[in-house]
Amino acid sequence: MSTPDVDVNHNKNLxxxxxxxxxxxxxxxxxxxxxxxxxxxxxxxxxxxxERSLSELSIGMxxxxxTRGVDLNSSRxxxxxxxxxxxxxxxxxxxxxxxxxxxxxxxxxxxxxxxxRRSLVYFRGQPVGTIAALxxxxxxxxxxQVFVRDFVPSALAFLMNGEPEIVRNFILKTLRLxxxxxxxxxxxxxxxxxxxxxxxxxxxxxxxxxxxxDFGESAIGRxxxxxxxxxxxxxxxxxxxxxxxxxxxxxxxxQKGMRLILSLCLSEGFDTFPTLLCADGCCMIDRRMxxxxxxxxxQALFFMALRCALLLLKQDDEGKEFIExxxxxxxxxxxxxxxxxxxxxxxxxDIYRYKxxxxxxxxxxxxxxxxxxxxxxxxxxMPLRGGYFIGNVSPARMDFxxxxxxxxxxxxxxxxxxxxxxxxxxxxxxxxxxxxGEMPLKVCYPxxxxxxxxxxxxxxxxxxxxxxxxxxxxxxxxxxxxxACVKTGRPQIARRAIExxxxxxxxxxxPEYYDGKLGRYIGKQARKAxxxxxxxxxxxxxxxxxxxxxxxIAIEEDKQxxxxxxxxxxxxx
Ligand code: GLC
Numbered sequence: 001m002s003t004p005d006v007d008v009n010h011n012k013n014l015x016x017x018x019x020x021x022x023x024x025x026x027x028x029x030x031x032x033x034x035x036x037x038x039x040x041x042x043x044x045x046x047x048x049x050x051e052r053s054l055s056e057l058s059i060g061m062x063x064x065x066x067t068r069g070v071d072l073n074s075s076r077x078x079x080x081x082x083x084x085x086x087x088x089x090x091x092x093x094x095x096x097x098x099x100x101x102x103x104x105x106x107x108x109x110x111x112x113x114x115x116x117r118r119s120l121v122y123f124r125g126q127p128v129g130t131i132a133a134l135x136x137x138x139x140x141x142x143x144x145q146v147f148v149r150d151f152v153p154s155a156l157a158f159l160m161n162g163e164p165e166i167v168r169n170f171i172l173k174t175l176r177l178x179x180x181x182x183x184x185x186x187x188x189x190x191x192x193x194x195x196x197x198x199x200x201x202x203x204x205x206x207x208x209x210x211x212x213x214d215f216g217e218s219a220i221g222r223x224x225x226x227x228x229x230x231x232x233x234x235x236x237x238x239x240x241x242x243x244x245x246x247x248x249x250x251x252x253x254x255q256k257g258m259r260l261i262l263s264l265c266l267s268e269g270f271d272t273f274p275t276l277l278c279a280d281g282c283c284m285i286d287r288r289m290x291x292x293x294x295x296x297x298x299q300a301l302f303f304m305a306l307r308c309a310l311l312l313l314k315q316d317d318e319g320k321e322f323i324e325x326x327x328x329x330x331x332x333x334x335x336x337x338x339x340x341x342x343x344x345x346x347x348x349x350d351i352y353r354y355k356x357x358x359x360x361x362x363x364x365x366x367x368x369x370x371x372x373x374x375x376x377x378x379x380x381x382m383p384l385r386g387g388y389f390i391g392n393v394s395p396a397r398m399d400f401x402x403x404x405x406x407x408x409x410x411x412x413x414x415x416x417x418x419x420x421x422x423x424x425x426x427x428x429x430x431x432x433x434x435x436x437g438e439m440p441l442k443v444c445y446p447x448x449x450x451x452x453x454x455x456x457x458x459x460x461x462x463x464x465x466x467x468x469x470x471x472x473x474x475x476x477x478x479x480x481x482x483x484a485c486v487k488t489g490r491p492q493i494a495r496r497a498i499e500x501x502x503x504x505x506x507x508x509x510x511p512e513y514y515d516g517k518l519g520r521y522i523g524k525q526a527r528k529a530x531x532x533x534x535x536x537x538x539x540x541x542x543x544x545x546x547x548x549x550x551x552x553i554a555i556e557e558d559k560q561x562x563x564x565x566x567x568x569x570x571x572x573x
Contacts, residue, residue: 133527153535192260196225229261230305237308274332296406304413344387386427408480439519447471473519
């Protein structure tokens with residue numbers, strides 16, 4: 001097994017700004033150059049499997065691709081070790097982690113660690129996850145459960161702090177839950193479905209503990225947790241990358257768990273698009289919010305999970321077949337997303353002037369989008385420089401709303417090209433007031449009001465304008481923004497956002513979300529001590545302090561993937 005050749009101690013006294021492009025130079029900043037910087041940055045520095053071309057993989061892969069004398073079956077995972085993101089030592093006493101920079105950490109950091117620790121959930125003596133919120137003042141509903149998506153920032157915080165055990169336990173426990181028989185009324189769910197959440201039940205009489213899981217059968221609205229399986233794969237890669245321990249991902253049960261998840265989303269059907277068709281509320285936005293069809297959050301997570309699976313799957317008979325299917329899907333998916341979901345000023349103007357009712361291959365307006373369906377706000381929102389992946393694309397329907405999670409994951413997974421990633425960051429900077437305002441970060445923009453709100457949310461009183469999922473501000477998104485900032489060489493943006501959050505988060509007791517156009521008010525029904533608000537803050541701080549952490553949650557662009565057509569040109573192809 002190779003060990004990382006970068007001495008982590010070299011990074012100890014460096015701050016993000018030493019490693020990344022200075023503010024004034026970011027326009028000229030070529031990220032690939034940063035990666036070449038010798039000995040400073042250990043983010044994906046070597047030509048690891050992460051950087052290997054998809055075309056080099058799988059289809060027709062011959063044994064000599066395995067150059068390191070390791071078993072071909074394991075080469076995928078072993079090679080990845082070359083670029084293991086070095087854990088920042090195995091810190092002890094992680095309730096007060098020490099600063100990498102030598103400066104005293106913000107006083108909130110220690111408080112956050114204590115709060116994160118209080119949220120730990122144990123099963124038969126072992127930590128297996130973190131509770132969604134530790135707020136006893138509100139009705140529990142399901143906030144006393146461990147949510148798969150909510151656990152991700154907790155997991156990253158523990159990994160960054162050199163404490164992978166809880167992540168390993170979580171991965172194995174949820175894997176066991178996946179194998180349960182899942183039923184809603186008389187309907188059996190797919191074998192690969194991962195739970196939205198689970199809970200430990202204590203029986204004081206028998207002095208025993210059991211797990212119960214929710215696959216959507218108890219969830220409000222019976223929503224399907226499509227994102228859970230993707231997060232699970234992403235987390236498995238983060239664990240492997242951060243620890244260098246390939247044994248977990250290599251376990252036959254982990255390989256099978258991955259294949260089951262992939263079977264669900266790679267199956268053939270009637271689809272005409274490579275994107276994944278979903279019902280409403282199947283992700284972080286787990287209520288009716290018009291995010292059915294092909295929501296950006298799911299498409300970006302799908303892409304990221306496929307890329308992670310490609311790194312983790314063994315080249316055995318079963319694995320090989322999946323690898324082939326993944327490679328094909330990635331090509332089609334990245335083309336589709338980069339071409340049709342991308343919106344910038346030029347593209348907006350093209351849509352504005354679209355002809356409709358075009359038939360055959362020569363159609364420019366392929367999805368028959370009516371220019372009249374362009375919402376007025378989008379003309380003001382679109383900056384001169386910048387762009388983003390819109391919320392949804394399907395026949396005659398483009399949802400122009402901005403969704404934070406999908407765009408950040410698009411950057412981290414390199415679904416967005418370098419040019420597109422830069423454009424997304426430009427947009428965040430130019431629309432700071434709208435997207436960050438007084439509390440980072442808007443889950444989506446803008447809010448729906450009146451008639452639209454009635455029709456699209458079904459009159460949901462929790463999702464009134466500028467509240468909760470409907471344009472509310474979610475502190476958890478801070479970690480995603482920070483990771484995207486570090487990846488694009490714009491740490492100053494993250495720093496600004498973190499400072500804003502630091503002014504209030506602790507004082508307000510770590511709310512789940514904020515309300516209002518600027519995010520000024522603690523959300524109407526927001527839980528306090530919301531774990532992912534706490535963990536999201538910690539991850540953001542740690543990543544900014546030591547950008548090498550980025551490697552566990554980011555993947556570089558595949559250099560062999562087709563050079564990206566600018567969004568606007570692609571329509572004329
Ligand atoms: C809400 C959020 C969802 C989250 C859950 C637990 O339902 O919409 O994304 O996972 O709370 O925090």
